[in-house]
Amino acid sequence: xxxxxxxxxxxxxxxxxxxxxxxxxxxxxxxxxxxxxxxxxxxxxxxxxxxxxxxxxxxxxxxxxxxxxxxxxxxxxxxxxxxxxxxxxxxxxxxxxxxxxxxxxxxxxxxxxxxxxxxxxxxxxxxxxxxxxxxxxxxxxxxxxxxxxxxxxxxxxxxxxxxxxxxxxxxxxxxxxxxxxxxxxxxxxxxxxxxxxxxxxxxxxxxxxxxxxxxxxxxxxxxxxxxxxxxxxxxxxxxxxxxxxxxxxxxxxxxxxxxxxxxxxxxxxxxxxxxxxxxxxxxxxxxxxxxxxxxxxxxxxxxxxxxxxxxxxx
Amino acid sequence: xxxxxxxxxxxxxxxxxxxxxxxxxxxxxxxxxxxxxxxxxxxxxxxxxxxxxxxxxxxxxxxxxxxxxxxxxxxxxxxxxxxxxxxxxxxxxxxxxxxxxxxxxxxxxxxxxxxxxxxxxxxxxxxxxxxxxxxxxxxxxxxxxxxxxxxxxxxxxxxxxxxxxxxxxxxxxxxxxxxxxxxxxxxxxxxxxxxxxxxxxxxxxxxxxxxxxxxxxxxxxxxxxxxxxxxxxxxxxxxxxxxxxxxxxxxxxxxxxxxxxxxxxxxxxxxxxxxxxxxxxxxxxxxxxxxxxxxxxxxxxxxxxxxxxxxxxx
Numbered sequence: 151x152x153x154x155x156x157x158x159x160x161x162x163x164x165x166x167x168x169x170x171x172x173x174x175x176x177x178x179x180x181x182x183x184x185x186x187x188x189x190x191x192x193x194x195x196x197x198x199x200x201x202x203x204x205x206x207x208x209x210x211x212x213x214x215x216x217x218x219x220x221x222x223x224x225x226x227x228x229x230x231x232x233x234x235x236x237x238x239x240x241x242x243x244x245x246x247x248x249x250x251x252x253x254x255x256x257x258x259x260x261x262x263x264x265x266x267x268x269x270x271x272x273x274x275x276x277x278x279x280x281x282x283x284x285x286x287x288x289x290x291x292x293x294x295x296x297x298x299x300x301x302x303x304x305x306x307x308x309x310x311x312x313x314x315x316x317x318x319x320x321x322x323x324x325x326x327x328x329x330x331x332x333x334x335x336x337x338x339x340x341x342x343x344x345x346x347x348x349x350x351x352x353x354x355x356x357x358x359x360x361x362x363x364x365x366x367x368x369x370x371x372x373x374x375x376x377x378x379x380x381x382x383x384x385x386x387x388x389x390x391x392x393x394x395x396x397x398x399x400x401x402x403x404x405x406x407x408x409x410x411x412x413x414x415x416x417x418x419x420x421x422x423x424x425x426x427x428x429x430x431x432x433x434x435x436x437x438x439x440x441x442x443x444x445x446x447x448x449x450x451x452x453x454x455x456x457x458x459x460x461x462x463x464x
Numbered sequence: 465x466x467x468x469x470x471x472x473x474x475x476x477x478x479x480x481x482x483x484x485x486x487x488x489x490x491x492x493x494x495x496x497x498x499x500x501x502x503x504x505x506x507x508x509x510x511x512x513x514x515x516x517x518x519x520x521x522x523x524x525x526x527x528x529x530x531x532x533x534x535x536x537x538x539x540x541x542x543x544x545x546x547x548x549x550x551x552x553x554x555x556x557x558x559x560x561x562x563x564x565x566x567x568x569x570x571x572x573x574x575x576x577x578x579x580x581x582x583x584x585x586x587x588x589x590x591x592x593x594x595x596x597x598x599x600x601x602x603x604x605x606x607x608x609x610x611x612x613x614x615x616x617x618x619x620x621x622x623x624x625x626x627x628x629x630x631x632x633x634x635x636x637x638x639x640x641x642x643x644x645x646x647x648x649x650x651x652x653x654x655x656x657x658x659x660x661x662x663x664x665x666x667x668x669x670x671x672x673x674x675x676x677x678x679x680x681x682x683x684x685x686x687x688x689x690x691x692x693x694x695x696x697x698x699x700x701x702x703x704x705x706x707x708x709x710x711x712x713x714x715x716x717x718x719x720x721x722x723x724x725x726x727x728x729x730x731x732x733x734x735x736x737x738x739x740x741x742x743x744x745x746x747x748x749x750x751x752x753x754x755x756x757x758x759x760x761x762x763x764x765x766x767x768x769x770x771x772x773x774x775x776x777x778x
Contacts (some may be wrong), residue, residue, distance in 0.1 A: 232622040239561050243611060248551050271617070283595040286692050297557060297611030303585075303601035308546040308732050378600050418622050453730035 152203055152249060153223030154190075155182025157266065161360050162220060162367070163190045166232070169368075171195070176212050178202040183462070186325050204247035209252040209303045218260045218371075221249045225297075226328065228268060229417045231290030237418035238269070242294035243301070257418045262314040262367060265299050267382065267426050269317065269417075277427035280317070280380045287420025295411075295447070300382075306377045314371055316363075319384035319426055322445040323360030324452045327459050330391065331446060334398050335453045336460045338406060345406040348416035351392035354423045356384045358444035362438035369436045382426035387442050397446050411437050465489050466517055466538030466563060467497025468504075471639045472578065475674050476681070477504045477536060483682075485509070491528050491537070492516040497776070500639050518561035523566040532574045532685075535563045538609075540705060542582060543731045545604030556608035557615070564619045576628040576681060579613050581696065581740050582606035582733075583648035583669070588706065591741035594631070594694045603733025613694075620691045628685055630677075633698035633740055636759040637674030638766045641773055644705065644730075645760060648712050649767045650774045658735065661718040662730030668737045670698045673759035677750035683750045696740035701756050707731070711760050 151166075154175025159182070166173050172195045179200070190196040201208040203223045213219060225241035246263070253261065261292040269292045270278050271285040287293040305311040320329055330348075337345055358366075366383045366409070374381075392408075399405060412421040440448065453459055465480075467473040468489025472545075473496070480487050484510045489501070493514070504510040515522040516539045527533060539555035559576070567575065583606045584592050585599040602605040619625040634643055644662075651659055673681075680697045706722075713719060728736040754762065767773055 231618070235561075235565070235619075239558070239615075243557065244553070247549075251549070281597040284598055286694070287614040288621040290615075290618045290622060293611070293614035295616040296614045297607070300601040300607035300610045301553075301604075304545070304604045304607040304733065306606060307602040308549075343760075378601070419618065420654075 151220040151222060153177060153182065154198070155184065155187055156222060157327055158321055158360060159222040160186035160190065161325060162222070162364050163187065163196065165364050165368070166168050167193050167195055172252055173197070174212065174216065176201050176209070180432070181226070183327070186280065189231045202246055204240060204253065206248045209248050210255050213256050213258055216256070216258050218262070219249060219253055219258060220233065220262045221246060222264045224264060227464070228289060228291040228419070232418050238290040239292035242291070243297040245444055246298035246301050249448070251269045252312070252314040254309055259309070259311045261302060262316065262371060263298060263302055264363050265317045266292065267317050267319050267384065268421065268455050269296045272421050276423065277348055277386070277425045278382070279427040280382055280430055288421065291382060291419065292455050303378050313378050314367070315378070315380045316367055316370070317380070317382045317426065318363065319356040319358050319424060320407050321360050321363050322357050322449045323403060324448070325360070325448050326452065327431050331394065331398065331449045332453060332460065332463065334395060335450055336463060338402060339460060341403040345395070345408050347391060347395065347408055347410045349391065349413055349420065350410050351390065351408065353391045353414065353416060353420065354388045354425065355391065356388045356425050357442045357445055358384050358438060359448065362440060366436045369434050370431060373434045382428045383431060384426040384428050386428060387440055388425040389442050392405060393448050397443055398450055401447055401450050465534040465536060467491060467496065468512070469498065469501055469535060471492055471641055471675060472635055472677065473536040474500035474504065475639060476536070476678050477501065477510065479678050479682070481507050481509055481721065485499065487511070488513060488526065488530065490515050490523070495540070497641070511596045517562055518554060520562045520565065523562050524569050527566045527570050527572055530570070530572045532576070533563060533572060534565055534576045535560060536578045538578060539605070542603060542605040542733070546732050549604050552604040552608035556605070556613040560612035560615050564615060565608045567625070573623070573625045574615060574628065574686060575625060577612060577616055579629050579631045580609050581631050581633050581698065581738050582608065582735065583613065586735050590737065591739045592696070592742040593741040594696055603767055605733065610706040617692050619778040626693060627692050628681070628688070629692070629694045630681055630684070631694070631696045631740065632677065633670040633672050633738060634761045635674050635677050636671050638762070639674070640763050640766065644768060645712065645763045646774065646777065648709060649764055651715060652718055653774060656718040657720055659709070659722050661705060661709065661722055661724045663705065663708070663727055663734065664724050665704065665722065667705045667728065667730060668735065669705065669738065670702045670739050671756045671759055672698050672752060673762065676754060679746050680750045683748050684745060687748045696742045697745060697747045698742050699752050699756055700742060705758050708760050711757055712764055715761055715764050755769055
């Protein structure tokens with residue numbers, strides 16, 4: 151697993167270990183945290199390899215003897231794409247190519263990939279299904295993930311790979327380290343009386359609890375067996391940014407004055423409405439256990455009991 | 465213009481010069497031909513820069529003072545993707561990133577890009593419109609061009625660029641140097657009695673004459689003014705590989721025994737049916753002058769009078 155020390159990666163490592171699998175984790179700890187692997191590192195079926203997905207040779211060695219690759223390493227900082235466009239290309243597109251080549255060199259042919267609902271750009275259909283009209287990219291993050299998906303699909307056709315492409319909404323829960331909930335909680339911790347909101351607060355977003363996300367990935371890999379398996383992963387709900395802020399404030403017992411940066415989008419490439427049609431994964435029997443509200447609260451609780459996450463933010 | 469010495473590039477250079485524009489052409493002559501620029505090089509409004517699209521610094525210098533960039537440089541060898549997957553990534557994806565970054569550094573914000581109908585993979589809708597259901601890639605070539613499109617779209621949103629993305633069917637006509645017509649003509653020249661056909665000969669393909677293609681690009685750039693302008697470019701026709709072979713043989717006066725490699729696809733990632741819905745570009749008043757049959761014949765005539773093209777093939 152690339153990105154094994156990240157939010158979703160480390161949670162998936164723990165799950166795979168608990169299901170009896172042997173896991174080799176690969177991470178450069180640029181955004182991952184050693185602390186997230188504490189449990190895994192005490193496990194004899196886990197092996198940690200410190201390495202960079204841009205180092206093709208290290209990757210080739212690391213992937214040797216694997217049966218299945220979870221490629222989760224990525225630049226997940228969707229907001230600063232226009233500040234550092236090369237980072238998305240390298241971390242999300244070229245890195246995926248390196249993973250595929252390392253797999254090919256080792257005759258490993260099954261891969262799961264953390265894609266994103268951002269590849270739908272600003273969709274014309276809601277909820278947005280996997281076969282929505284051919285989208286137009288609006289962010290470097292989305293474009294770089296789309297490129298990663300395309301590469302995997304071409305390797306499935308060209309080299310007999312089998313691919314599981316998961317288009318996530320924003321994921322919340324324990325070990326969550328970046329995104330609007332951590333921003334709000336960190337800001338309210340510094341100053342509970344005022345809060346700055348990117349955009350007009352009316353952006354409609356969908357979220358999924360990390361354990362539900364991992365359940366869905368595992369169900370898909372066990373039950374779907376096409377050459378290319380594409381799944382939206384989200385809840386059948388959306389909320390406004392202001393709604394999630396209400397829940398956070400209520401939970402923290404604060405009533406800040408909110409000021410808005412304005413506009414329908416929080417940043418360049420932000421999608422004002424993300425709401426995915428998840429009937430394809432639901433057809434396999436999966437259901438999320440937590441609502442959006444519950445996963446927001448769960449995330450705030452995690453941040454309250456793990457203040458180092460707030461402090462570790464750049 | 466990147467790829468100015470290629471089949472389509474050099475033809476577009478001549479057209480732009482004849483319309484009074486000043487053209488700076490950039491090419492590394494890896495697949496381009498000096499001979500195609502003979503006319504342009506005698507023109508005082510044309511400047512040739514020998515350079516590689518993977519050389520970001522050369523590109524940045526070359527693009528200085530441009531108003532509009534035609535990015536046509538590409539690996540167009542769609543068949544050998546699985547032999548050299550890195551080439552598609554580098555020549556079609558990373559090169560496009562380099563062009564966009566060179567433009568950004570020089571404050572040049574308008575770009576036209578030669579994309580491909582191959583990005584529809586094996587479509588479920590015929591004729592296939594620009595907003596067809598989100599496709600699954602079946603070739604490294606298609607995946608690399610999709611990635612290029614996505615990057616351009618993200619630069620349009622993120623950096624105020626304006627993009628013209630042209631999804632071509634196969635282009636035929638004068639200066640055509642690779643693809644099935646040149647393969648057949650070259651083979652029949654060596655041996656007019658036998659002919660080997662990739663696939664079962666029943667693949668349905670669409671073609672467009674190069675001057676019609678260039679007319680369409682110019683019409684689109686003059687008349688369409690959205691942030692991202694996507695156009696399928698093709699004829700409202702398709703033919704079977706065997707049909708085009710009939711026309712070629714009839715024109716050459718030969719009757720070879722045909723043998724088929726078999727299967728619905730000529731090579732890995734070949735699409736058995738390509739037929740694009742071109743009503744969007746037709747709405748702008750464009751019509752192709754030549755039918756598929758006429759453009760096949762025109763191509764054979766060109767190859768007959770320019771045998772060096774057949775000899776120059778690798």
